[in-house]
Amino acid sequence: MTCARRRTEMAARARDATAILAICGGMFFFFDADAESGDPGDILPLGVGRELVLSTCSACHSIRLVAQQRLSRETWDETLDWMISEQGMPRLGTRDRQLILRYLSTHLNPSAPR
Numbered sequence: 729m730t731c732a733r734r735r736t737e738m739a740a741r742a743r744d745a746t747a748i749l750a751i752c753g754g755m756f757f758f759f760d761a762d763a764e765s766g767d768p769g770d771i772l773p774l775g776v777g778r779e780l781v782l783s784t785c786s787a788c789h790s791i792r793l794v795a796q797q798r799l800s801r802e803t804w805d806e807t808l809d810w811m812i813s814e815q816g817m818p819r820l821g822t823r824d825r826q827l828i829l830r831y832l833s834t835h836l837n838p839s840a841p842r
C-alpha cells in the first residue's frame with residue numbers, strides 16, 4: 729500500500745509523517761463517502777416491506793445493488809432463489825418472502841422511475 733510505505737519512509741521526520749497520515753486519512757474518508765453517501769436507506773422508495781428489504785438485502789452487499797435494478801416480478805423471484813441457492817442467503821419465511829417480493833416488484837419494476 730502506497731500510504732503505508734510512504735508513512736514508513738517519512739517516519740524519521742515526524743512532522744512530514746503527520747502530514748502524510750492526514751492526506752491518507754482524508755483519501756480514505758473521501759472513498760468512504762463516495763461509496764455510500766449518507767443513509768443507505770435513502771435510496772429505497774418508501775413502501776410496505778421497505779425495512780425488511782433493507783435489513784435482509786444489505787447484510788452482504790450495498791442496498792444500492794438492489795435499488796438500481798428494474799426487474800419483473802418473475803426475475804425478482806428468480807433473484808431471491810439465486811441469493812438463497814448460490815450466495816448463501818438464509819431461506820426466507822413465506823410471509824417475509826411475499827412481502828419482499830411484493831415490495832421489489834411494486835417499486836423496482838421495469839416501469840418504475842429511476
Ligand code: HEC
Pocket residue numbers: 781784785786787788789793794797807808811815816817818828
Ligand atoms: C448471504 C449474502 C447475501 C444476501 C443476504 C443477499 N445477497 Fe444479493 N448478492 C450476494 C452476492 C455474493 C452477490 C454477487 C453475486 C455475483 O455477482 O456473483 C449478490 C448480488 C445481487 C444482485 C446483483 C445481481 C446482478 O445481476 O449483478 C442483486 C440484484 C441482489 N444480489 C439482490 C438481493 C436481494 C433483493 C436480496 C435480499 C432479498 C439479497 N440480494 C440478499 C449475496 C447476498
